[in-house]
Amino acid sequence: MTIDMSQFFQVFFDEAEELLAEKEKLLLGVDVSSPDPEDLNAIFRAAHSIKGGASTFGLTDMSEVTHILESLLDKIRKGEMSLTAEHVDAFLAAKDVLKMQLDGHRLGSAVDLDAVGDVRMLLQSFVQEDFKPKASPAPALAPIAQATQPEEKYLHCFRVSFKGVKDADLTLLTSELALLGSASSEKNGEGQDSIVLQTNGTIDDILAVCSFIVDADNMLISEEKMLEASKAKELTEDELGYGFFEPIESMFPPEDKPIVEQAKSESAPVHDSNNNSSKNSVKKEAEKNAAGHESTTIRVGIEKVDQIINLIGELVITQAMLTQRTQDLDPVSNERLLSSVAHLTRNTRDLQEAVMSIRMMPMDYVFSRFPRMVRDLAHKLGKKVEFVTYGASTELDKGLIERIVDPLTHLVRNSIDHGIEMPTTRVENGKGEVGKLSLSAVHQGGNIVIEVCDDGGGLHREKILAKAKQSGLNVSDSMSDPEVWQLIFAPGFSTAEVVTDVSGRGVGMDVVKRNITQMGGVVDIRSARGFGTTITISLPLTLAILDGMSIKVGEEIYILPLGFVVESLQPQSEDIKEINGKGRVIKVRQEYLPLIPLFETFNIEPKHRDPANGITVIVEVDGRKAALFVDDLVGQQQVVVKNIESNYRKIPGISGATILGDGGVSFILDVAAILRSVR
Template sequence: MSTDTQHVQGIVEAFAEQLVLFDPEQQAEVDRLAQTLQQLRDSLNGSYPRCRAAADAAAALVREKLGAESSETDESHLAALQKLARAFQGAIIEGKEEEILSFPEHLDPEGSTGPEGDELAAGVDQEIFAAYIAQQESALGDLEEYILEYEKHHDTDNLDAVRRLVHTAKGEAGVMGLGSIAEVCHGLEDYIQDQGQAISPDTLLAFKDWFQSAVEACRRDAHLPDTAAVMGLFTNEGEVQGPSAGAEGAASPAAPAAEASDDPLLQPVPISDPEITGEFISEAQEHFEIADENLLTLESDPDNLDAVAAVFRAFHTIKGTCGFLDLTPIAELAHKAENLLDEVRKENLTFRGEVVDATFSALDMLKKMVGQLEEALGAGAEYVPDPSLRQTFDFVNRIRQQPQAAAPSAPSPQAAPSTPEPASSEPESSAPAAPEPAPAASAGVSPSPEPSSAQPEPETAPAQGEPRKNGQKGMQIKQTMKIDADRIDLLLDTIGELVIIESIVTQDEKLSDLASPQLERNLAQLTKITRSLQDMGMSMRMVPIETTFRRMARLVRDLGKKSGKKVELEMVGKETELDKAMVEKLGDPLVHMIRNAVDHGIEPTPEDRVAAGKSAEGRIWLKAFHEGGSIHIVIEDDGRGLNREAIAAKAVERGIIESANGMSDEEIYGLIFAPGFSTAAQVTDVSGRGVGMDVVKSNIENLRGNIRIRSTPGEGTTFTLVLPLTMAIIDGMQIKVGSERYILPLLSIIQSFQPTKEMVATVVGKGETLPFRGRLLPLFRLSELFGVDDAETDPTQAIAVVVEDGGRQVALLVDELLGQNQTVIKSLGEAMGSIRGVSGASILSDGTPGLIIDVNGVVRMATNQGGGRST
């Protein structure tokens, strides 16, 4: 590379760097930028006609339109200059032809504007996109919870939390190139800012519903929902109820969305180096995570300067890399956010009120922009900045320049005393003008004469020579890895095979005959390591149930409003963990049960409750906890309770039972799970068709769980879902029936005993029965159900195992109990298909297969085959 070429490239890099740090209010910087452009123009030869003409035009624009003395300063000019810097780098540093590069139209007298990019580019990396979807689904729960809390208390803390989440969602949508989502998020931000105290929770929830629909559309690779209606909510508040995404309410027509702007800041940007850009996108996600973690720290500790510095460094690093890649829109916003945080570091601003909002807005927009960049990279297209960038950019810039605006938004007793107006402007006007700003400096905003004040500092170093306000250090962020779920499943399958082989080896009779202490110790160690691997592998799939629980809070709120009831939901144990596959499948059953609790459980009116000696507001509890090696999900209400007589009468009328005589309360209550069963006098759009509880029972059985019911008339009802910790492993009891062996799920077993001759009786219409805890249970012989010929036929020589199925208890007759163990579940495979009474298979300790019994299927088989009619 010649010296002249290096010289020109150095000027281009200087121009790009000055733009990243540029502050138009500093006349010295304006002059220096114009000089750099003129120097570039003079240094270019005939090989770069477009670059030379554009540099000349840009120098004139800087002198005429920018600077403290100009009344026409417009951020769009800065965006045009940043786009120009990218074009310069593409042509002069990367050697691309000028014709294929995108130049700002009014700064490109010699050529065209280059190819246009698509706002929503295709080809986003599927792993990153899946992570984005998961993140949004998690945020939806938080968003809804904050909105519901705001509706109750109308406090600014929850509203600020809503605004920050929306801002984050906007940024992440931008990162994915989802401009429509980003636009709507930005519209809500403006609505919150403009409405003040007149913010409607219904509008916030309508946005949440639209956002949920948009995320689901992304998951299904479908078209995003229309933005016009939801955008109309923000301008015609109260006229539109908002779109529905699984909640109540419907969308209404609204004003159309704003037209796209010709703002140079929003012009397409060519991706000059795809490989490095891809690395930047990956690294940016790590910086976003660091910023998120430290911003959460700052929410509870606004004076934690270590956390401020960590967020500052994240913005600074993103800015520097974007400058190198010619991603000027991202770099410029990161620079503005960095400047804002720099003011906080220097204690010219406090991290409260609008400063918090602006920081979160900048972070969210950066996430969104990086997402859009990734999408464009995958599609091989230009990067098109999100239209809402301009509003975010202006908002951040305004808050930095007007520190007094931060206080009224979120007053705090810990807030610093108000600072006189000149506090923000004086340092900028007095900042020394350096010939060439340091890469990490914020010369345009630094009130300190020390050139290193804006450099990334150690986390424990005090800012501006002042002592720390607290002794806390910056948060230590855990390193995480995103692994495809299929790989985890494969790992668990492999561990399962290891467990089986370990069991076969350790229980091999030939090895036990060796009587070797050393071998016994080695086998014991093998067992220990294998179980440890199994537990560790299972923990990788364990997630909190919190997200599913949070959905129920919104459901209760909407159902309460629709029915005119006052209902409060209290959640306990949201942090309880269970298999991710189970968490995802619990949503529908819980929705049905919560609907029933509100519609049928809680009294029709507050007056009815008061007349019954209760508070006017109904209460529903949703609890989760571990007990006895299983997960218990409890749905409890303080309403009317179940009506035993009404349920029994309806069941007799429907032919489900012949008579309720001799049936326990729990057995009667279990009848509500029968298909089509309902005691509702009137069908509503909430419940009453008799399909919900049947779905609940089917879903819980598919999860190998069961449901228990307790109810007290006039006091309320409690449903308890008892579920295994995971879908991959089952705690079971090995049983022997003739020469065959089966596995009964422990969760279904109540008790086992050996019947006496006096216990066994035959009742007309009911078949064989056994007395158990004061009532008669139907006795079913597994040997008859599964066609085992060599099984024990004398009940007094066999074992009766009492199991529970949906509140109904029955006794199964088996030959012998072989012991309890934990086994890995295997599918029967496509060749076997679905076998009644069998839910899967497992390899037993001797290497032979064993079938896992489906208790519900066995009971249905027995009933249909005449092995006894259950009441």
């Protein structure tokens, strides 16, 4: 029976990428002088699984690299070769090559064949070198199995039988399976070629090794008694729950998951192992773990989640309409109806929060990218850096988490390049030669606060001011430290004396701030000379839902994002001053703020033209304040944000739109853009 394997490619791509990320994480944390056996086994399993899956799908370029990588890892984990820093560098380079090959198959991106060849030669040179074991070598690690067992004591004995296998392939299969334990080839009871394997591994491991050479549907795996391995009778398929497998059943199972999937397909019928009465305790435990795994996670396309969120948004709008329609009803005669509407409101709010949480992703998705970058950049600059993260489980909306990667990358690079000093300089200043760089994330109210903190030299006030004056910026020596620190976000600003491929061109920090501001966030800097710098980013948890203040200008209602609002007041005539050719300002507690009449900004006929008869709303963006002149305050509400640019076009001063309870459309103000236009 022929099965279209292309439908499973995406599963392989996703799982291979996860395995590569896990492999890199383990390599970056491994102690070269005394590696943890479990870490080495986990790294080996990752390479082993990728090789098996790549072979199943015919991706020979990946399977060739992982085959050499697996051989080298196997020598190290068995204590036949000592792990060195050079090995770790080679393994990380192999990870990069495998990721490049994976992207080439998945996205069609270019693959540097020279880089692939260099990595293969490097790995092969390590495999072929005659490394002498240590004087007191570590005990051999149990292949694949989690428990540490003496190499000669195996937990299982399997017979692997083949249909139509060549003698040369049988020899190769025997040598490959020998990596898992003690293997010998012979004939089974039916005269078929078979290999008897004593191992601490699992059936999944056997399948991964054999699928590199022979199709899974041409092999049969059965378990035999340890003491009578060569004479034991083969168990039937019904007794084992395993048989001659269709390709679908060998799809890259997780480590503890049985080969047979728990789902049934008409095109590829499989055995339901839950109905078997096998006494294999290892297999039962694996099924238990797999069942638990499948019951707690599910892969869903992001477009489906977005569709649900949009529908929930429409439900919220409909609920708001019902609430508004019932406000004028007699509460006595319509008590049951009003109670039902109130109940619907509560359920809608709970449903909205539950659905929005589906789009939330842990910050570890972002944080996990940096250990490798920090390691490579610190090595390149000749610095020693300890990188730590806090709050990796803190969640943020997927849309924001993807957009925060680039700003954080620039901030981390700056901390290593500009912040943390060279080891000799740190020692001269009474510090340890290893600098500390930390990334943290924590929820505060409706926001997430992300901090990039280093214990380096801190910002140099005088140097920044001198550079700002040289660049023609309007600065003075009386500026406060926070105001001086904000100067580094000016376009083209850089205090680096030498332009390198890391920094010095003055491009980046202005983009960082602009991107964060566009996400509705703010950036703050705290620094102490000689003690380090902390950059704090505050972001809303999601861009799909917004807490806003409804304001009225003429007959139009606008939504003002509540995060920008400081206060609202009704000014006195004497507090409003006219500046020739510069507009008007308003005095608020000894501070003069620019006054922005929104009816002029949007060319609307207002209800009031005199600010003393209307309302002013004080807003703040990036430490700068302004007063918005409006006719009335309508109220505060939570609104569902609709993208107006994709449905119409970009409108100056408008960031989006929402639908009100009466069915009307209301624009959401882009406060940052409005303040920039005034400046």
